[in-house]
Amino acid sequence: MTNPSRRHFLGMAATVPLATTGALALGAGTAHAADSAYAMVYFTESNTMLEANYNLHLAVSTDGLRWTPLNQNAPVATPTLGAKGLRDPFLLRKQDGTFVVLATDLSGTDWTRNSVYIHVWDSTDLRTFTGYRLLKLHDMTTTHSWAPEAYWDASRGQYGILYSSVNSSGHNVIMVSYTTDFRTTTNPQVFFDPGYDVIDGNLTLGVNGVNYLYYKKDQTLVGARSTTLNPGSFTPFSTGVAHGGTEAPTVVKSLTGNTWFLWGDTYTPNGVFYAWQSSDLASGTWTAVDQKLYTQPLNSKHCGIHPITSTEYTNLIAKWGAPAWNRLKSYNYPARYVRHSGFAGRIDEYPFDPFPDSQWKLVPGLADSSAVSFQSVNYPARYLRHYNYALRLDENDGTSTFAGDATFHRTAGLADSAWSSFRSYNNPTRYIRHANYALRIDPVSTATERQDATFQVGY
Template sequence: MPPFLTRVATLMVAACLLLASLMVSTSHRAVAAAPGYLMTHFTGEGATGQQIYFSHSEDGLHWTDLNGGGTALRSTVGTRGVRDPSLVRSPSGDRYWIVATDLCIDCGQSWGDAQSNGSRNLVVWESTDLVTWSQPRLLDVAGAIPDGRNAWAPEAVWNPATNDYVLYWATNATLNGVLKHRIYYARTTDFRTITTPRLYIDRPGTQGIIDTQIVEVPSGTGAYRYVRASGDGDITIEGSNSILGSWTKLGNLSGIGLTGSQVEGPMWLKFRDRDDWALYLDQYATGRGYLPVLTTDPTSPGSYRLPASGSHQMGGTKKRHGSILNLTAAEENRVQARWPATTANRLQSYNQQDRYVRHVDFDVRLDPDVSPADDARFRLRAGLTGSGTVSFESVNYPGYFLRHVGSDLELARNDGTTDFAGSATFRRAPGLADAQWSSFQSYDAPDRYVRHYAYQLRLDAITTTLGREDATFRVTG
C-alpha cells in the first residue's frame, strides 16, 4: 500500500477506535446514571425505630440510608408509631401513598396488647411528588370485622380488572371458633374510604398468616401473572392470573433453609437491568434485618437462591418490613434532593462543650449525653427564605424546624407561611467568641443571635463577653 493510503487507513482505524471508546464510555455513563430503587421501612422497636425511613440503592443490592439515617416521616396519630410500611404509586404516577401498621411496641404497648386489643386502623400518608407528604391520617379497616382485634402489615396493589386498589392486611379475629391472624381485603380508590372488608387468605386449622406481598410478573416468565409470598409458618409462594381470583400453591423456601420461624416481611424487587428478582426477607429471629433471596422466575420456588457472601450491603440502619419502588429519573432526583444521604449535624456549645442543642417536648435546650441521640441531630438546609442562609430541620421530626417565637426557640412544623420561614431562618457567621466556630444571626430579627441562657435556647442582642460565648457553637457530626 502506498504511504499516503497507509496513513489514511491508520487515521481511519484510530477514529473508529476513538468513536467506539466514546460509545462504550457513554453507555457506561448511561447505565451508571440510570435511576435506582427506593425502600421505605422501619428500623426496630421504640418510638424512634417505629417510624418511616427511606433508603436508596443504585443496583438493588447495596443500600444507602437517606436523610442521614434519620426519620423521613413521623406518625403523630393513633399509637404514634408505625411498622410495615407499603409504598404505593398510582398507575399514572401522579399520586403516592404510604400505608402502615399503627403500632408502637415498647411505647406503652406490649405484643399481647397489640394482638388482642390493638389498633384497628392503618396510618396513611399521601403525596403528589413522593417528597411532600400530607399529615398522617387514620383509616379504619378492621372495625367492621367481627371480633377484629387489630390491623397489621398492610399492602396494596392496583387491580386492572376492577380499576381500583386491593388493600389487604392481617387481622386477628375469631372465625368458625378459631382465633388467629388471617388476611382480609377491601377495595379503594383513594385510601380514605373502603368497601366492606372480606376474607382474602386463610390457612387450615390454627395456622395464622400475617405478612404477604404480591408482585406482577411480566408475560413470558412462568405460568402466572401474579405471585405472592406469605409468612404462614413457611414462606409460601403462590401464583394466580387474577388478584381476587383463585391462587395455586407453588411451594416454599424450605429448600434453601428458610421458614417462617426465621424470616418474615417478604418484600419484592424486580431488577431494572435484567430478568432477575430479589425477594427480601426480614431475619427477625436473629435480629439481622433484610436478606435478599434471588430468582430468575418468581413462580418457581426451586429457582430461588441465597446471595453470595458479600454480594449485598444493607446500609447503616437495620431494614425491617417495608416495600421497594423502582424509581423514575425524576422521582430519584426529587427524593435525593429532599432526603440526601449525608450525615446530619449536631450543635456543640462553645462554653459548655459537653452539651449539645437538642429538642425536648418541642422546646430547645442544651444537654449532655442526649438520649435519644436523634433529638440532637439536625439537617442544615438552605434557608427557608432563600440562599445564603440556613434552617435547622430535625432529623427525627422531619418537616419540623428550629424557629423563634419572640425570644424563645422551639421546634415547630413548617406551615409554609412567610412568617414561619423568616422565624426559622438564620445567617451563619464566624463565631462571636471564636471565629473557627459559628454563630447564628436571626433573619427577621437581625439585631439578635441564637444563644443559651440557663441551658435554654433563645434569641438575644449580644453585648457581653459571656453573651458572645453563649452564642458560639460548633457544627459537628
C-alpha cells in the same frame, strides 16, 4: 406470635408506559419505562432497642441491593394519630403517578394492641408527605390490621389493600379491603386462608399471566399463585426459604435483567435482611444471594421497596442528603462490620449495640490530606490508629506520630478492585486487615490476607 408484623414491598405502576418485562398487569414492583432506581421505606430497631424508632424512614438505591439511607437515617415523616408510631411501611405508586405510603398503626412491640386503622400519607415526589390520616379497614375490633400493602385491581377499578387479621377460626389470614382513594374502604373479606396461620402478604401481579402472593408461614417465606385476583383463588406452590426465623417477604424485579429478588427480615428486634434470587417466578425456587452483594440501611426493619426514576432518585438525594458517615463491611466475612469495642478495632457481626460503634467519618488524613483518617461518630475526639500494629480508638493528641498512625491511603481492594483497602501512611508495607476478627496492620501477600484487608465503604 413473636414480632409477627413485618411488611414487604409491593408497588404500583403509574399510567406512563410500562416496561415490557413480562409483568402484564399493574402490580407489586411493576416498573415503568423511565424507572432506573429504587426507594425503600422502613422503621428501625436494634439489639437493645437503642435505635427503636417507629416513624417513617427512607432510603434509595441504584441497584436495589446496596442502600443509601436518607436524612442521616432519621425519620422523614412522623405519625401523630392512633398509636403515634408505625411498623411495616409500604410504598405504592398509584395510577396517577403519585405515591401513597401505608403502615401498621402500632408503636413498639405490644402485639396485644388491636387497631382497625392504618397510617396513610400521600406524596407527589417522596420529598414531602401530605394528607396524613388514619384509614379504617374493617370493623373487627378484637383483631389487628398488620402489614398493609396495596395493589391495583383493574377488573374492579379499585385498589385492594392486603393486611393480616385473625379470622373466626383463631388464626391469622390475609384480608383485603377495597378503595378508590385511600380515604374510605369497602367490602373487607378474606383474601387468602390456607387453613393455618399466615401473615405479611406480598403480591406480584401479571407475570406471564400469573399473580404471585408471598407470605410468612412458620417463620418461613412461602409463595402461592393464581391467574386471577379473586379472594380465595390463590394456591400455595413454592419451596419455602428462610434464614433463621424469617418474615416480611418482599419481591422486587431487577431493572436491568430478568432476575427477581426475594427479601426477608428476621423477626427478632435486631432484624437482618436476607435476599434470595430467581430467574423464574413460576419455578417457586430461590437461591441465596451472596451477602457481599447487598447491604440494608442501618437498623432497618420490615421494608417496602418501589422503583423510581433517575430524576426522583437525584431529587431525593438533593432533598434529604446522603449520610455524613460510613460503615465498612468485611469482604470475606460480609456479615461483619468494622467497629470499635472497648476502644479496640475489630469486625463484628451485624447487628450490635451500641450501633454507632460502626459509624465512621472518613475525613482527610491527619498526616496527608490526600489520604483518609477514620473519625469515630460516637467518640468524635477519637480516631482509629495503629499502636504496636494493633488498631485502636485513641484521642488525637496533636502529635505528628499520632497523625501518622491514624492516616491511611485508600487503594483499590486487594481482593476485589470494586472494594477498598487501606495502606498505612507511616508503615507503607502494611495494610489494615482483620486477624481473628481483631484489626491490625500487617504485610499482605497471600490470597487470604488480601481478603482480610478488603472492605466495602458503604452505609
